[in-house]
Structures are given as structure tokens and as C-alpha cells.
Amino acid sequence: xxxxxxxxxxxxxxxxxxxxxxxxxxxxxxxxxxxxxxxxxxxxxxxxxxxxxxxxxxxxxxxxxxxxxxxxxxxxxxxxxxxxxxxxxxxxxxxxxxxxxxxxxxxxxxxxxxxxxxxxxxxxxxxxxxxxxxxxxxxxxxxxxxxxxxxxxxxxxxxxxxxxxxxxxxxxxxxxxxxxxxxxxxxxxxxxxxxxxxxxxxxxxxxxxxxxxxxxxxxxxxxxxxxxxxxxxxxxxxxxxxxxxxxxxxxxxxxxxxxxxxxxxxxxxxxxxxxxxxxxxxxxxxxxxxxxxxxxxxxxxxxxxxxxxxxxxxxxxxxxxxxxxxxxxxxxxxxxxxxxxxxxxxxxxxxxxxxxxxxxxxxxxxxxxxxxxxxxxxxxxxxxxxxxxxxxxxxxxxxxxxxxxxxxxxxxxxxxxxxxxxxxxxxxxx
Numbered sequence: 001x002x003x004x005x006x007x008x009x010x011x012x013x014x015x016x017x018x019x020x021x022x023x024x025x026x027x028x029x030x031x032x033x034x035x036x037x038x039x040x041x042x043x044x045x046x047x048x049x050x051x052x053x054x055x056x057x058x059x060x061x062x063x064x065x066x067x068x069x070x071x072x073x074x075x076x077x078x079x080x081x082x083x084x085x086x087x088x089x090x091x092x093x094x095x096x097x098x099x100x101x102x103x104x105x106x107x108x109x110x111x112x113x114x115x116x117x118x119x120x121x122x123x124x125x126x127x128x129x130x131x132x133x134x135x136x137x138x139x140x141x142x143x144x145x146x147x148x149x150x151x152x153x154x155x156x157x158x159x160x161x162x163x164x165x166x167x168x169x170x171x172x173x174x175x176x177x178x179x180x181x182x183x184x185x186x187x188x189x190x191x192x193x194x195x196x197x198x199x200x201x202x203x204x205x206x207x208x209x210x211x212x213x214x215x216x217x218x219x220x221x222x223x224x225x226x227x228x229x230x231x232x233x234x235x236x237x238x239x240x241x242x243x244x245x246x247x248x249x250x251x252x253x254x255x256x257x258x259x260x261x262x263x264x265x266x267x268x269x270x271x272x273x274x275x276x277x278x279x280x281x282x283x284x285x286x287x288x289x290x291x292x293x294x295x296x297x298x299x300x301x302x303x304x305x306x307x308x309x310x311x312x313x314x315x316x317x318x319x320x321x322x323x324x325x326x327x328x329x330x331x332x333x334x335x336x337x338x339x340x341x342x343x344x345x346x347x348x349x350x351x352x353x354x355x356x357x358x359x360x361x362x363x364x365x366x367x368x369x370x371x372x373x374x375x376x377x378x379x380x381x382x383x384x385x386x387x388x389x390x391x392x393x394x395x396x397x398x399x400x401x402x403x404x405x406x407x408x409x410x411x412x413x414x415x416x417x418x419x420x421x422x423x424x425x426x427x428x429x430x
Contacts, residue, residue, distance in 0.1 A: 016077040017112055020070055025116035026135045027066045029127035030055055037125055048129035051136055058139075064146030065139045074112060078104045200331035204295040209288065211379045212330055212361075213311045213320035221246050224254060228276040235262060242308045244321070245282055251318040253310060255282025287312050290319050298327050330363070353422035355409060358382030371423065373402055382416040392416070400424065 033052060041049035055062045081104050086096035120127045222234045224245040235243050235257055244253045261281045269275045286309045288297065301307055307324035346368045347355040356365055362375040362384055378384040385408070386392060388401045392414055398407045403424045410418035 012080055013077055013107075016073050016080070017107060020073040020077065020108070020112040021116040022131065022134065023066055023070045023073065023138070024113050025120040025127055026131040026138070027063065027070070028117045028120035029124045029131060030062060030066075030135065031059075032121055032124035033128040034125055038128075041129075046129070048132045051132035052128045055132070055135060055139060060150070061143050061146055062135070062139050064150055065142035066135070068142045068146050068149065069138055074104075074108055077108070197331055204298060204327070204330065205293055207294045207330070208290060209292050209294060209297050209309075209311050209322045210290040210319065211375075212294065212326045213290075213322040214326070215320045215359075216251065216318050218359075219244060219250075219321055221250050221253070222257065223247075224278065224282075227274070228278055229273045231257075231278050232262065232266075232273055232276070235259065244285065244310065245278070253285050253318060255279070256285050256308060257282055285310050287316075288322075289314070294327050294330060297322065298324075301327070351422070353420055355418060355420050356381050357418060358385075358416040365421070369423075371404075373404065381419060381421070385416060385419065 030052065033056070035053075035056065038049045038052050038056070042053055078100065082097055082100040085100045085103075086093075089096045220238050220240060221244045222231055222238075224231070224247050226234070231245075236259075241259045243257045243259075245255045245257050246252050247254050257278065261283070265276055265281045266273065286304070286306055288300075288309045288311055290311050290313055292300075292311075297309070301309075301324045308321065309323075310321050311319045313319050345357055345360050346365060348369070349355065354365075354369060358381055360381050361379055362373050362381060365371065365381055366373055366375075373381075373384065375384075378387045385399065385406050389397075389399050393399065393408045393411075393416065395408050395411050398405060400406070405422045405424060407420040407422075408416055408418075409420050410416075
């Protein structure tokens with residue numbers, strides 16, 4: 001019976017269903033194709049990959065054109081089938097439309113959607129390249145109609161307070177990469193350390209230097225008014241190779257003393273420390289605003305070949321300092337050398353809790369304990385507690401938020417110096 005009906009419908013239905021299948025395959029393959037591989041193929045001179053990249057670049061119009069054409073083909077095939085089957089039955093009979101509905105549902109779902117989409121997912125890159133030319137002409141033909149339909153949708157949603165930006169990239173590259181990393185991590189294909197490294201690279205553009213800088217309270221500075229011998233002694237006692245030199249007030253930095261410059265100058269005066277002119281060997285300080293993104297600052301470090309900058313606020317007041325190592329640590333984690341003093345920072349307990357210094361950053365704590373505490377409103381653990389409590393807690397006070405219990409262990413003045421953080425179990429359904 002089915003084959004007799006198909007014979008009655010003729011090749012027109014097969015032709016329309018074939019076109020619909022190709023359009024469905026194009027939609028799936030274009031969205032599932034590897035952008036990295038397409039860009040590499042385009043650089044190698046592959047014309048099909050170049051067309052795919054152009055289509056993906058205007059993804060909203062492409063998908064709109066594909067959906068519009070796919071609906072036209074499916075509706076056309078259904079209308080043709082209904083017309084033919086209705087003519088095979090007596091006038092007024094409902095059998096024709098019923099059989100047409102059942103038949104087209106099976107044909108469209110299996111041969112127009114599931115089958116082509118399955119093939120397209122299995123070989124997305126090859127399918128996208130093979131269908132790049134027909135998809136290009138499809139977008140050229142139906143693109144303006146799709147843009148018109150999208151304009152109608154935006155105008156319809158506007159009275160409800162929903163505003164869609166025409167330039168919004170729904171599948172932003174960073175979020176696409178981040179989602180892929182998180183998915184593969186959940187599947188066990190990406191290790192936790194690699195997950196944090198890849199996430200750190202993606203976060204550089206969203207973080208300011210103020211989030212990773214050494215606060216001015218913790219900067220080791222040397223008074224430039226001291227005798228040369230005392231300046232040399234304090235510089236050599238420092239853990240760092242670059243030491244800010246100030247005049248009058250610690251925030252009035254007039255230069256940066258590099259240990260190599262100091263040793264070279266001592267050699268020039270034959271080791272006579274008292275004859276050393278410290279001011280002549282100071283390097284000019286590099287001041288940057290605290291709103292500079294880590295991505296921009298990393299590029300500036302590489303361009304200027306200077307790995308040390310002082311961070312100031314909008315009034316020019318010293319806020320801290322940032323180094324190339326501070327930025328790299330956001331990617332690879334803590335970097336320790338033979339001169340670093342490894343502070344306790346985070347002390348895990350046997351019961352799953354940790355005793356953490358208030359100055360430890362939330363990102364470092366998350367990495368150390370594989371937690372997911374938010375770092376949008378605060379940089380340090382103490383800052384997070386103060387933000388959530390809306391006050392400076394006293395020693396012994398306990399707060400619960402973000403599925404963790406925070407207890408203040410020590411406080412010095414207005415600074416929280418030590419906390420105990422304990423994760424809480426999730427309830428069913430959370």
C-alpha cells in the first residue's frame with residue numbers, strides 16, 4: 001500500500017524530501033564543524049573551508065535561511081502529498097489527509113531530519129565542506145527573507161521588554177571553548193590542572209591587574225634617603241630582584257632598583273659601597289591604571305620587555321605592583337623558585353575543611369580545593385566574607401553562604417587574617 005502511494009505521488013515528493021534532507025544536513029554540519037580545522041584548511045588554500053568560515057561568520061542569517069528553506073520544502077512536500085492522497089479517496093473522506101499526515105510525519109522525521117543529521121554529526125567537517133556551495137546559494141536566496149523574519153521577531157518581542165542586539169554573537173568563541181573544556185573535563189578527558197590552565201587563559205580579558213597585584217601593604221620598599229650601605233643591605237635582604245625605592249612616603253616611588261644594576265654598580269666602584277650613587281642606577285618606574293586587563297598587560301609586558309609595573313588608582317595613588325609572574329600564575333598556578341617563601345596559605349583539615357589566610361585569593365582557594373566559590377564581587381577570601389556579611393565580622397562569628405560555612409579565626413584591626421572554611425553537603429535536588 002505504501003509503495004503504491006509513493007508511486008502515485010511520483011518523483012516530486014522524493015525530490016523535495018531529498019532537498020530537505022540536504023538542507024537539514026547542512027544546518028547540522030555547519031554548526032558542528034570544527035572552526036579550528038576549518039581555519040587551518042582555509043590557510044592551506046581550501047576553498048570549501050573558506051566558504052564554510054564565511055557562512056559561520058554570519059551564523060544568524062545562515063541558520064535563519066536554512067530553517068526558512070527547510071520549512072518551505074517540508075510544507076511543500078506535505079501539501080503535495082495531501083493533494084494527491086485526497087484525490088484517491090471519495091470526496092469528503094478524511095482518509096486522505098489522515099494518511100498524508102501519518103506518512104509525511106514518518107518520511108520527514110526519519111529521512112528529512114534524523115538520517116541526514118546523524119550523517120552530518122558523524123562527519124561534520126566533510127559534510128560542511130561538501131555542502132558549502134549549495135548552502136552559500138541558499139543563504140543568498142533566503143537570507144534577505146530570513147533577515148526580514150528576524151526583524152519581525154525583534155519588533156514582536158520589543159513590547160515585552162526583550163531586546164535582541166543584531167550584533168550579538170550567540171555562540172561566542174570564548175564561551176564555546178570554555179563549554180567544550182568543561183564538558184571534556186566532566187567526561188574525564190581533560191585533567192583538572194589543564195582545565196584551570198585553559199580557563200585561566202580565557203579569563204585574562206575579564207580580569208584586571210587589581211585582582212592579581214601585590215597590595216601596597218605587602219610591597220617591600222626601600223627608603224631612598226638612607227645611606228648607600230643600608231640601601232644595599234635592605235635590597236639584598238629582599239626576596240625579589242626588583243625593589244621600589246621611595247622618597248618621603250612609601251607611596252612616593254621614585255624608581256626601581258634592580259639587583260643586577262646594583263651589582264654592576266658595585267663592581268664599577270670596586271666594592272666601595274659608600275661611594276655608590278644609588279639614584280644614578282635607578283630605573284624609571286612604570287605606572288599602570290588598576291583597570292588594565294590582564295590580557296592587555298601581558299601584551300604590554302612582552303612588548304616593552306619589562307616584567308614589573310606599579311599599579312595606581314584614578315588619583316595616581318599607589319595601589320600595588322604586578323609582575324609577569326603574577327599573570328602567568330593565573331594560567332599555570334603558583335610558581336615557586338628557590339628564593340620563594342612558601343606561606344601556609346591554605347591548610348586542609350582531615351574533616352574536609354580548610355584554614356585559610358584572609359589574603360588568599362578566591363581563585364587560588366578554588367584551585368587548591370577544587371571548589372567553585374564566586375570571585376565576581378571580591379578577590380580574596382576575606383573580601384568575599386565581608387561582601388556577603390555586609391560588615392567586618394568579629395572573631396568566632398560564623399556565616400553560611402555558597403554552600404560553605406565560614407568562621408573567623410583571627411582578626412587584626414579591621415583585617416581578617418584567618419578563616420576556617422568548610423564545604424556543606426548538597427541536599428537532594430540541588
